[in-house]
Amino acid sequence: MSSPSTEPKLCTLSGQRIVQIHPSLRCNLRCQHCYSSSGPWIKTELDPAPVCSLVSDAARMGYEVISVSGGEPFLYSGLAQVLRHCKSLGLRTTVTTNGYFLQPRWLEPVRECIDVLAISLDGPRELHDEMRAMPGAFDRLCAGLECVRAHRMNFGLIHTVTGRTWEHMVWLAEFAAQQGSRLLQFHPLEMAGRAEQKLPGQHPEEDVLAKAYLLAFALALKYSGTMNIQLDLLETAYAVAQPHLVYADELAEGWEERSPADLLSLIVLEGDGTVVPISYDFSRRFQICNLQRQSLAASWPAFLRETYPAYRNLCRTLFQELTSGNRPLFNWYEQIVAYSRTAPLRSATPETEGLLARAS
Amino acid sequence: MTDNPNKGSEAIEKELLNTLRHSNLDKDNLNDLVRIVADLRREGLQRTRILLKGIPRPDAITVQAVVEADRLSNILSHILTKTPRLQGVTVFPYGIPWPEIFHVNVDVGHTTQPALGAGMGVAA
Numbered sequence: 332m333s334s335p336s337t338e339p340k341l342c343t344l345s346g347q348r349i350v351q352i353h354p355s356l357r358c359n360l361r362c363q364h365c366y367s368s369s370g371p372w373i374k375t376e377l378d379p380a381p382v383c384s385l386v387s388d389a390a391r392m393g394y395e396v397i398s399v400s401g402g403e404p405f406l407y408s409g410l411a412q413v414l415r416h417c418k419s420l421g422l423r424t425t426v427t428t429n430g431y432f433l434q435p436r437w438l439e440p441v442r443e444c445i446d447v448l449a450i451s452l453d454g455p456r457e458l459h460d461e462m463r464a465m466p467g468a469f470d471r472l473c474a475g476l477e478c479v480r481a482h483r484m485n486f487g488l489i490h491t492v493t494g495r496t497w498e499h500m501v502w503l504a505e506f507a508a509q510q511g512s513r514l515l516q517f518h519p520l521e522m523a524g525r526a527e528q529k530l531p532g533q534h535p536e537e538d539v540l541a542k543a544y545l546l547a548f549a550l551a552l553k554y555s556g557t558m559n560i561q562l563d564l565l566e567t568a569y570a571v572a573q574p575h576l577v578y579a580d581e582l583a584e585g586w587e588e589r590s591p592a593d594l595l596s597l598i599v600l601e602g603d604g605t606v607v608p609i610s611y612d613f614s615r616r617f618q619i620c621n622l623q624r625q626s627l628a629a630s631w632p633a634f635l636r637e638t639y640p641a642y643r644n645l646c647r648t649l650f651q652e653l654t655s656g657n658r659p660l661f662n663w664y665e666q667i668v669a670y671s672r673t674a675p676l677r678s679a680t681p682e683t684e685g686l687l688a689r690a691s
Numbered sequence: 692m693t694d695n696p697n698k699g700s701e702a703i704e705k706e707l708l709n710t711l712r713h714s715n716l717d718k719d720n721l722n723d724l725v726r727i728v729a730d731l732r733r734e735g736l737q738r739t740r741i742l743l744k745g746i747p748r749p750d751a752i753t754v755q756a757v758v759e760a761d762r763l764s765n766i767l768s769h770i771l772t773k774t775p776r777l778q779g780v781t782v783f784p785y786g787i788p789w790p791e792i793f794h795v796n797v798d799v800g801h802t803t804q805p806a807l808g809a810g811m812g813v814a815a
Contacts, residue, residue, distance in 0.1 A: 501708050541721035542711045545741060548728055549704040552739060566729045659725040 348592035349396045350389045351599040353611060354382055354413070358403040360429050361464050362451075363529035364491045364520055367602075367611060369402045376402075377604060379409030381622040383416040385600060388628040390420040393592030398425045398449075402602070405432035414444035425449055427489065431468065433475025438482050448479060448486040449516070452506070454499040462491075476510050487514025487559075492543050493533040494520075500546045508558055515554075516561040517547055521665040523612055540564060540660050564660045571654050577663055578643055579650035591631055594639070598627075606630075608642060610664045614671035617642050645674055703740050710743045724752060727774060727799060731756065734769045744800070751778065751800030760791045770797055 355376030358369035386397055397417045404410055404426050417424045426441075427449040453462035456469040463469075479486050488507045490496070500517065507515040519535045520526060526533075535543065544564060551560035565577070574580040578595075586594070599607050604622040607613040617638055620630030649670045653661050716724070728741060731754060744751040758766055763782070770780055778798040785792040 498708065498712060501704050504704070536718075538716075538718045538721050541718070541725045544725050545711065545721075545728065546704065546708060548732070548739070549707050549741060553704055566725075568726075568729060568733070657722070659722050659729060 347396050347596070348394045349398055349597045350386070350394045351398045351400060351597065351611070352382060352385075352413070353400050353402065353600060353602050354379075354404070354407045354409060356402045356602045357406050358401060358429065359406065359431055360403070360468070361525070362429065362453075363462050363464060363525060364453075364493065364533075365525045366521055366523040367402070368524040373402070375602070376407055376409070377600075377602065377622070379412040381604065381626075382409060382413050382600070385606070385622060385627050386413065386416055386422070387420065388626055389592075389598075390422055391628065392631070393590035394422070394598075395592070396423045396425065398427065400427040403429055403431065405437045411440045411444070414441050418444045423447075427451070429463070429468075430472035430475050431465075433472070433478050435478060435482075438478065438484070442482050442484055445484060447514070448484055449489050449514075450476070450479075450486055452488045452490055452503065454490070454496050455502060458496065458499065480511055486512060487516060488512045489516045489518060492517050492519045492535055492539070493530060494535050494539050495533055497535065497539050497543050497546070500543065500550065504550045504554060504558075504560065508554060512558060514559045514561065515550075516563065517543060518563045519543065519662050519665070521662070521668070523668070537658065537660075540662070544660055563662065563664065565663045567654055567659050567661065570650070570661075570663075574650060577650055577667075578646040582643070587635070591635075594635070595642075610668050613668055617645070617671055645671060648674065707741055707743075714743060716743075723775065727752070727754065730773065731766075731770070731797070734762075734766050751798060754797045754799065756795045756797070757785060758793050758795050760793060763793055763795075766795070770795075774799060776800060 353367065355373065356367055356369040357371070357373045357376060358365075359371055361370045389397070397413075399407075399410065399413065401407065405428055407413075410426075414424055414426070423446045424444060425447040426445050428451070430450045430452070433448075433450070450472070452472065453459040459469040459472070460466050476486070488503070488510070490500075490503050492500070504515055519540060520530065520533060522530075522534050544562060547560055547562040554560060570577060570579075595608050597609050598619060599609070599611050599613065600622070601607065601611065605615060606619040606622065606627055607615065608617055608619065619634045619638070620627055646667065649667055653663075653666060724741070728739070731739065740755040742753040742755065744753060767780065767782070770777065774797065776799050778800050779796075780798070781796040782793050784790065785794050
């Protein structure tokens with residue numbers, strides 16, 4: 332991981348070209364806020380061969396980072412194979428884990444292939460154990476962090492901000508700094524998966540997002556130079572100034588020549604082999620492919636021709652709606668996923684007709 | 692003044708947390724505060740502290756920042772013309788050994804908190 336920035340990293344999108352891989356929803360825990368409803372009863376997982384094939388395609392298409400999540404990635408039987416393949420292609424890798432398997436037995440086979448371990452943390456012991464629905468989970472995590480340090484692995488902590496946990500942000504930062512974390516990422520809870528049933532009323536509304544923003548700002552200043560603080564919200568004014576970050580800008584002449592990763596900087600492989608834009612659970616109406624039927628590279632031209640214009644249209648419509656209101660902040664990922672599921676498919680606007688014509 | 696300008700007060704974030712917990716600032720005031728901080732951050736006020744004045748009901752906000760000399764005039768221009776409910780700006784040299792750095796205090800108030808108990812918590 333690069334040295335922590337001396338500037339606060341707030342409300343920006345990373346700009347990195349990332350493939351997020353969820354090879355299985357199998358997990359040893361049943362976390363209350365889990366957006367994918369992962370759990371121990373799930374036994375299916377993607378074969379490593381098509382996942383490696385996707386990685387190869389992605390590398391050729393301009394993607395730079397492979398981020399493996401789940402489910403719990405350390406329970407994925409193909410983890411080491413996929414990560415080794417990533418490193419053989421010169422890609423950066425991150426693995427997002429619940430922290431339960433941070434022991435030599437699990438770390439040693441993959442430590443050389445992981446650039447950053449992202450470890451989930453919900454708050455102090457009682458809160459963490461409650462959210463993880465697992466007594467002892469916090470102590471296990473602390474022991475795991477010691478092991479990660481002993482293995483000299485770069486790591487960051489990720490916290491899901493809810494209407495209840497924002498008050499622990501200062502504690503979380505202190506804990507993260509004490510543990511030697513180089514990154515503390517705050518991600519607002521999204522009401523998807525298990526969170527819908529288990530955490531009613533915990534969705535962070537506008538006031539909580541504002542408090543989280545102000546606290547993250549103060550924390551970013553306090554820890555500048557030692558730990559990056561990241562908050563997964565977008566400032567409205569920032570977005571208006573840089574609409575390309577959310578695909579809401581006009582495509583310039585010659586856009587068809589741009590690399591796939593340039594046209595879509597984040598794609599997600601889900602546990603059933605479907606590849607979607609931007610975020611887990613994005614509407615399948617916008618899917619790029621399913622690896623069980625077609626490779627990423629082979630499906631890209633058809634996606635670009637038939638679906639990408641509608642995707643741009645979706646982003647632009649939502650962007651206009653969000654930025655025309657009075658909100659200073661918004662959670663783009665949550666909003667666009669929800670909108671992808673409800674918005675009418677519109678690809679017959681003047682802009683998208685132009686896109687379609689040029690693409691074909 | 693010789694403390695490192697990169698280092699904020701040890702307790703500033705805790706003070707802010709307590710204020711946000713107990714001040715009952717409503718959504719509109721919080722959003723205003725976010726806008727001010729976001730604006731100033733984009734203008735280059737990076738080493739910034741946020742203070743809400745008035746407990747339990749805040750009636751003003753102070754944003755303190757350290758600014759390098761070459762950005763000072765742009766930032767002051769922005770603050771003076773674009774900050775909502777600006778009450779005052781104070782600028783003074785940070786001092787030896789950082790002669791090229793200035794300390795800026797931006798006072799903003801009053802908040803638009805309703806006067807008659809709205810948002811003051813749940814009655815017993």
